[in-house]
Every structure is written in C-alpha cells, then in structure tokens.
Amino acid sequence: MSLFDQIGGDKLRAVVTDFYARVLADHMIGYMFDDAVRKLGKDHLIEREWELVANLLGAEGVKYQGRTMRGAHGRHAIFVGFFDRRLTILKETLRDHAVAQQVQDKWLSHTESLRNQIVHAKPDPLAPAPAEPSVIKLGRRPAK
DSSP: OOHHHHHOHHHHHHHHHHHHHHHHHOTTTGGGGHHHHHHHOHHHHHHHHHHHHHHHTTOTTOOOOSOOHHHHHTTSOOOHHHHHHHHHHHHHHHHHTTOOHHHHHHHHHHHHHTHHHHSOSSOOTTSOOOOOOOOOOOOOOOOO
C-alpha cells in the first residue's frame, strides 16, 4: 500500500485546500501569492500542489503538470523566513488533519529538499542584523 493509499485522494485534497487557505490568509507570506491567484486562480495552485504531493506519495496515474520549482519561484524574492513560515503552516495543517506520521515525514522531507530551488541566497531583510563580533583579549591567566 502506497502512502497515497494511506491518506487517500479526497483527504489529500482537503489537506491541500486547507493549507492554501491558511497560506493565503497568512500575514507574513499570503501577499506573495496574490499575483499567482489573480493570474491562475486559487484552484490552479491547489491542483498543482495536489498533483505534486500525490505523485510524491505514490499515486498511480497522477502526473505533476506544473513548472519546475525554479521556474515557478525563481523571479520572486523568497527568503529563508518566508520558506520557513510556509513550512510551519504545512506542519500545522498536517497535524490538525491528523495525517499519518509516515505521510507527514515524506511530505515534509520533500518540501525541505526543495529549499535550495526556492529560496534566494540574498539576505533576508526581515532577519535581525548580525551581532558585532566580540573582541577577545588574549593574555596570560592570572597566577593562583
């Protein structure tokens, strides 16, 4: 039995639909999807995510019809914090839908494997500035 069989197509669709509802409503990252929703529609995004995950979980006859991750995300300024926020929302959604741990592990592991294709190497403008390096004075230890 595949992981797709464990979750089932209808439950997977419910999870993906709820996940996108949460992402699109999120104050930190929701706005980043406005253009895609306007151009393609929310249902299109849900369908591509469903195909991607169904294929990942071993669904027979399901083919991902979306673009590559770099092709879909390359022109957007996606920083580590944005990626991590999306990952957190995914974890919460999977937990709230009581998705089997094996399915969660596979889905989350795959999502993490896409990090380098989605996140830009530019510094995150929302991240705190690095601390100034501390000065260490070298010297002899005082005698006891």
